[in-house]
Amino acid sequence: xxxxxxxxxxxxxxxxxxxxxxxxxxxxxxxxxxxxxxxxxxxxxxxxxxxxxxxxxxxxxxxxxxxxxxxxxxxxxxxxxxxxxxxxxxxxxxxxxxxxxxxxxxxxxxxxxxxxxxxxxxxxxxxxxxxxxxxxxxxxxxxxxxxxxxxxxxxxxxxxxxxxxxxxxxxxxxxxxxxxxxxxxxxxxxxxxxxxxxxxxxxxxxxxxxxxxxxxxxxxxxxxxxxxxxxxxxxxxxxxxxxxxxxxxxxxxxxxxxxxxxxxxxxxxxxxxxxxxxxxxxxxxxxxxxxxxxxxxxxxxxxxxxxxxxxxxxxxxxxxxxxxxxxxxxxxxxxxxxxxxxxxxxxxxxxxxxxxxxxxxxxxxxxxxxxxxxxxxxxxxxxxxxxxxxxxxxxxxx
Amino acid sequence: xxxxxxxxxxxxxxxxxxxxxxxxxxxxxxxxxxxxxxxxxxxxxxxxxxxxxxxxxxxxxxxxxxxxxxxxxxxxxxxxxxxxxxxxxxxxxxxxxxxxxxxxxxxxxxxxxxxxxxxxxxxxxxxxxxxxxxxxxx
Numbered sequence: 001x002x003x004x005x006x007x008x009x010x011x012x013x014x015x016x017x018x019x020x021x022x023x024x025x026x027x028x029x030x031x032x033x034x035x036x037x038x039x040x041x042x043x044x045x046x047x048x049x050x051x052x053x054x055x056x057x058x059x060x061x062x063x064x065x066x067x068x069x070x071x072x073x074x075x076x077x078x079x080x081x082x083x084x085x086x087x088x089x090x091x092x093x094x095x096x097x098x099x100x101x102x103x104x105x106x107x108x109x110x111x112x113x114x115x116x117x118x119x120x121x122x123x124x125x126x127x128x129x130x131x132x133x134x135x136x137x138x139x140x141x142x143x144x145x146x147x148x149x150x151x152x153x154x155x156x157x158x159x160x161x162x163x164x165x166x167x168x169x170x171x172x173x174x175x176x177x178x179x180x181x182x183x184x185x186x187x188x189x190x191x192x193x194x195x196x197x198x199x200x201x202x203x204x205x206x207x208x209x210x211x212x213x214x215x216x217x218x219x220x221x222x223x224x225x226x227x228x229x230x231x232x233x234x235x236x237x238x239x240x241x242x243x244x245x246x247x248x249x250x251x252x253x254x255x256x257x258x259x260x261x262x263x264x265x266x267x268x269x270x271x272x273x274x275x276x277x278x279x280x281x282x283x284x285x286x287x288x289x290x291x292x293x294x295x296x297x298x299x300x301x302x303x304x305x306x307x308x309x310x311x312x313x314x315x316x317x318x319x320x321x322x323x324x325x326x327x328x329x330x331x332x333x334x335x336x337x338x339x340x341x342x343x344x345x346x347x348x349x350x351x352x353x354x355x356x357x358x359x360x361x362x363x364x365x366x367x368x369x370x371x372x373x374x375x376x377x378x379x380x381x382x383x384x385x386x387x388x389x390x391x392x393x394x395x396x397x398x
Numbered sequence: 399x400x401x402x403x404x405x406x407x408x409x410x411x412x413x414x415x416x417x418x419x420x421x422x423x424x425x426x427x428x429x430x431x432x433x434x435x436x437x438x439x440x441x442x443x444x445x446x447x448x449x450x451x452x453x454x455x456x457x458x459x460x461x462x463x464x465x466x467x468x469x470x471x472x473x474x475x476x477x478x479x480x481x482x483x484x485x486x487x488x489x490x491x492x493x494x495x496x497x498x499x500x501x502x503x504x505x506x507x508x509x510x511x512x513x514x515x516x517x518x519x520x521x522x523x524x525x526x527x528x529x530x531x532x533x534x535x536x
Contacts, residue, residue, distance in 0.1 A: 036536070040511075120453075241510050250453045252488055252509045298455045302505030304490040357484045 027224045028231045035211060037234040042208045044201050046118055046246050052292035053130045053285055054188045057195060061169040066193030067388050068165065069186060074155050076145035077103065083138070083190065086110045089385055093197060094324050098331030102144035107262045109331030112324050114383045115317055117195040120251045120299060124313045124329040125274025129300045130290070131194060132187035133283035139183070149179035152186055164396035184289045199319050200381040204230075207378075222378070228368075229375025237343070237362055237372065248318035248379065255312045256342075256359060257350035258328045268329070271312035275305040322377035336376055340369045423463035423499055431461075436527035438465055439520055443531070445506075450535060452511055458491070458503040462520065469499030472522025476503050478514050478533075508535050 030038065056062035069075060073082040086100050087093040093113040099106050108124050116122070122134035138144040139152070156162045156174040166174045170185050177185065203222065210218025233239045244250040253271040260268040278300065283289055285297035294301070313329040327333040333342060344364040351359060364372065424440070425433070431442040439462050446457040462470035474493050479486040491505045508514050516531040 241512070244452055244511065250509045252453070298505060299489065299507065302455075302489040302492060302507075304488060306488075308485070357482075 025224055026228070027220065028227050030211075030231075034231070034234060037240060038208060038211060038230065040240070040244065041246055041248065042205065042212070044205045044208075044246050045115075045198055048117060051117070051131065051191065051195065052296045053290040054132050054191055055291040056169065056185075056188045056192050059169070059192055061165070062189045062192035063196055063386075064193075064389065065162075065165040065169050065391065066189035066191070067386070068162070068391055069190055070193055071388065072162075074159075075139060075147055075152065075186075077147050077151065081145050083135075087113050092320055092324055092383060096325075098326045098334075102138070102141070103146040104143040106143055107268060108329050109326060111314075111316065112320065113194050114197050114199050115247060115319060116197070118247055121253075121274075121314060123274065125268075125270050125277070126253060126314055127274040127277035128281065128283070129278060129285045129297070130283075131191035132184065133281060135190035135194070136183060136187040136283055139186070149183040153177070153179045153182050156182065156186075160393050160396070161391035164393045165391040167396060168392075181289075184283065187283070196386060197383050199383050202319070202381040203378040204375075223374060225371045225374035226378045227375075229371035229373065232362075232364070232368055232372050233375055238358065239343075241358060242315045243318050248321075249315045252315060253309065253312035254315050254358075255308070255351055256328075257347055258313070258330065258332060258342075259350070260311045260313075260330075262330075267311075269310055270329070271309040271314075272305065272307075275303055275309060278303065318376060318379050320380050320383075322380045336373050337369065340364070340372050340376075344369060423461075423469045424467055425461050425463050432531060434518075434529045434531050435465075436520065436529045438527055439463065439470055439529070440465060441518065441529055443516075450506075450508060450533070452535060453507060453509050455489075455505065455507050458506060458516075460501040460503065460518065462499045462501065470520065470522065471495075471499070472520055474501050474503075475519040475521070477517045478506060478508060479517065480510060480512055481515055482513060483510070508533075511535050 051057035070083045070087075073079050073085070075082060081102055086095045086102070087110065088095055095110045098109060100110050111124065116131055119131070120129070122128040122131060123137065128134040128137060139147045153174060156166050163174050166177075166182075166185070169189060170177075174182060203226075207219065207222035207227075209215075210221070233243075242250055242252070242254055253274075255270075260270060262268050278284055281287070285292060285300045286294075290297070321327075322336060325333075325335055327336070327339050333339050343359075344362045346359055346361040348360065425431070425442045428442070430448075431444050434441045434443075441463075442461045444459050446459065450456055458476070460474065462474070464470055474495070476491050476493060477486055487507055488509060489505050489507045491503045494502045494504075496502055512535060514533045514535055516533060518529045518531075520527050520529065
């Protein structure tokens with residue numbers, strides 16, 4: 001290679017490095033509409049109120065019993081699986097695998113349990129409209145815990161700490177309780193515990209506080225790459241249309257072109273199947289086991305099954321998204337980079353023809369993809385988990 | 399005598415106000431109500447709560463009067479759509495016909511920011527007229 005050519009290449013490389021260094025240091029500015037969009041993702045945490053459909057919501061005894069039950073493998077057939085077997089506390093209440101196995105291999109990825117107290121629909125297909133019914137579902141599902149109301153009654157009646165905790169919480173003995181009612185009590189205790197699983201404020205939340213107060217130092221403390229990613233998220237990416245609000249989800253369902261085949265000739269109907277299940281579910285908010293009023297069931301009363309629901313899945317919250325892969329309803333994307341690539345190179349042919357015309361390929365540059373991932377990684381924070389304490393039996397022995 | 403006439407006057411005014419309130423037609427000039435119309439009908443509406451929030455259920459009260467001044471006694475079909483996204487709501491509002499052209503609609507949920515369009519289809523005597531109202535949800 002001639003010397004002048006070599007010098008030219010070195011020069012190009014030098015300017016290239018300068019260019020990328022400069023790009024990575026650039027802080028974006030925000031107009032009024034963008035600031036408003038960003039503030040829509042606050043405050044964190046949102047205000048809380050007890051679940052009106054669960055009269056044990058917020059009840060300390062129910063929370064304690066629920067935590068105990070959550071970690072108890074004896075709830076399952078064969079005593080081999082607890083809720084915590086898939087929703088592992090040290091993995092942000094997920095399992096880190098694409099598809100897990102209960103009594104059989106599962107079709108859907110294990111979702112996280114953080115911040116569910118603000119959810120309106122539960123499960124990838126929204127087949128449940130409340131957290132206690134959602135907690136009952138895996139207990140009874142053959143592919144998961146494959147248990148029954150009778151099994152739970154037998155377990156609780158014959159176990160002193162459990163029967164004592166049950167009586168202390170629900171003011172009735174397990175022995176005198178109808179198995180289905182007992183199953184609902186168990187669901188409500190599990191829900192009361194899961195309501196306590198709330199993520200702490202994130203780096204993004206700190207930035208939003210700084211932005212609200214026009215605290216320039218605080219704003220500058222948020223990494224420039226994350227800020228540029230945020231601009232894409234609320235701007236050309238339009239991610240915030242679905243990933244809206246403090247939870248980064250509008251709580252509804254969407255088809256984003258992820259295949260929903262689950263074997264030869266079998267498809268996962270997604271939300272379409274979920275609505276059918278919801279309407280048949282005796283544990284829904286319109287059923288006899290809800291402690292709420294008709295007004296608390298307003299969504300369930302008015303839900304509309306539409307053809308476009310076929311292949312739609314729940315829009316997940318993005319809090320802790322950086323630490324909760326794999327992603328999508330079938331766990332088919334391993335990393336955040338793959339998720340961003342999916343949206344960048346979206347195959348529109350895979351979208352439902354009757355579906356929402358919101359998605360189109362974002363065609364992001366390499367730097368834009370990195371920025372978007374940087375932003376998403378700032379949505380992580382630990383989940384506050386209380387220490388499990390033993391169920392007291394002394395009160396029952398009096 | 400004078401006080402009796404005065405009392406009668408007050409009673410007449412009260413009766414007039416009560417009649418207008420109870421019958422809803424013609425539609426009251428209430429600045430808090432939004433107004434739309436079709437060829438044959440004037441419509442006033444408000445949302446409950448007044449501010450619509452993304453993803454939160456709300457209700458709509460409608461007052462519908464024939465332009466001749468009588469209350470609408472037909473059928474109402476209601477929906478809300480996002481024309482640019484080509485989708486509607488995930489929920490189907492329930493509609494309760496109340497007295498004198500008033501309708502109460504429950505179960506609206508607008509699940510995205512952006513331009514929404516409320517659509518009210520008014521059906522009577524085999525004829526249908528559609529009124530729409532744009533709403534930008536922020």
